[in-house]
Each structure stands twice: as structure tokens, then as C-alpha cells.
Amino acid sequence: MTRTTQITILVVLLALLSLFYQGLWGDPRHIPPVLVGTRAPVFEGPDVESGEPMSSEHYKGKVILVNFWASWCQECKVEHENLLRLYDKFKDHPEFVMVGINYQDEIPKARAYLQRYGSSFPHMQDVKGALAIDFGVYGVPETFVIDKQGIIRHKWIGPIVDNVYANLTKNVLTPLLSDPNPAT
């Protein structure tokens, strides 16, 4: 076996090993977000607390933060306080809307969850999980930010905590809310 052949085999093996390494230790939250940059699906369903129909059509032209959550989800409890804080921070902005989408849950349990942990923004039911599939959701919690033109600008898989919270408020929501472009 010549030296060139030996070096070629070594290079191929190292390339395969690096691929395996990447696959084993890569961050599972870095799934390619195919929906970012595309038009957000229309989402509608009954309100978790009142049962009244809700629709994203009512929020046209606004920056919408959509958070998928469930009462059985432990990480949702971790981020819940931050979500309330986030809503308080932007609620007075006339172009800001925040909607929770309750995923794969039992309504009494979801209501009890909101009573226990607090609720300041509206929540929509997604009992059959159809809205979650429309948004390409893998699990909860997942958060999306939709701009005034109805385009998904940001997606985060996992709880909104620490740096994620800071990035969401400072680098995503604030620039989008100060965007002078009118809604289409």
C-alpha cells in the first residue's frame, strides 16, 4: 500500500469520525428552522379560559409572539415567569401581541395551570395538535415571533430563560417593534 493510499484512507476515516462526533454531540435544538422567513400559518381556536373563538386574523399588522406550552411540560413552568415578565415589558406597545397555544392538554388542567402560575395574555387551545403541526413544532415549549408583515422571524426550541430571554427582547422583539415598515 503506497503512502498516498494510506493518507487518503486516514483522511476519509477522520472525516467520517468528525461526522459521527457532530451527530453525537450536536445541540438538538439546532434543527434547521425551515419556517423562519416564510409566511406564518393562520391559527385559530377556542380561548383556554373563556372558550371564546380566537383567530390570528385579529392580530394582522402586529408583532406576534406565539408560545406553545402544556400543563404537563416541566420546562414550560421554568419559563412561565419570564413569559409574564416579557408580556409586562411590551404590553403597552400598540403593535405587540402575545398568544400562548396550549398543546396536547386537558382543558381543566390547562386552566388550573394558568390559575396557579398566572395568566396575563390570551391562550388558545390546540387539543388535536393541528396548530402545532402547522408551525412545525417538535415539542413544548417552542416560541415563534411573527413580524408585522406576517413573516416568521424567529423560532426558539426550549424555555425562554437567561440569555435566550435577553436575546429575544433585545435583538428580536425591540427591532421588530421599531420597524417603520407598515404591515402588508
Next chain:
Amino acid sequence: MFRLIPIPILLCFVFPGAGLAKVVDETEIDQRVREIAKTLRCTVCQTENIWESGAPLAHQMRQAVRERVIRGQSTEEIRAYFHSRYGDYIMMEPPKQGINWLIWLAPFLLLFGGGVLLWREVKGWVTRTPPHQPPPALDEAARRRIERELHENQ
């Protein structure tokens, strides 16, 4: 003795599952749902398609497939919908385009490379093996000794 056993009872012993079997009434819709669901990956279990997975999300995806089949959408339209939501990741068979070609071609390229290496190695062994040499001829003394020993043994 066998004549005393009624044939249906005998059949139950020969084919024990037959008595428990139910008629599978699979409609055309069920069949299409199954065919499409088998091509879509369960996004929370990774190694299963949504037809075989027991995960709640897979169940909801099967329901979404069924609803779209009932609405009259084609197989390609339904697959395109899921692809638009989850990307290549949801396809059990990655689309043959871009970087995905590496997944499709790499096994054949590795097999070809391994074959070439093996062929070259085996060829090297054959070349290095000395050609067959005839044994040296017996001298007269040795030939007589062998003949004598053969005669003594007879």
C-alpha cells in the same frame, strides 16, 4: 380415531390463529394514509415513521394525513405540506438533491473504494508469490535407496 374428530376442531388445532383472526376492513383511505404515513419520519422518535410510532405527535400527524386525504389532496401535496413545516428531516428518504446526494452515494463510493483497495492488495500478494518450481531431480543413490525400501516393504 381421527374420523371421530370433527373437521372444524381439527382445523383449529392445525391453524390456531384462524379462530382468533378478524377480517381487516381497510378502506382506500386507510391504505393511502398508511402509504403516506410510512414515508414520514416521527420527529420525536427519529428512527420510526409516523405509521409505526406510538408517540402522541405521530398520532396527530397520522390524523392530519387522514384529514388531508379525505379532503382530496394528492400524496405529493400531503408530503409537500409536511416538508414545508419540518424540512428534509421529516422525510424517511432524504430528497435526492444538494448535500443529500452524499447520503445516497457515500455507501457506494465507500464500497467502490474498499473494492479497489482489496483488489490492489490481493494483486500485490499474487505478484509477490514466487512461481511454482519443479522439485530437484533425484540423484542415483537416493533413487536406489527408495527402490530398495519399497521392495523391502512389499
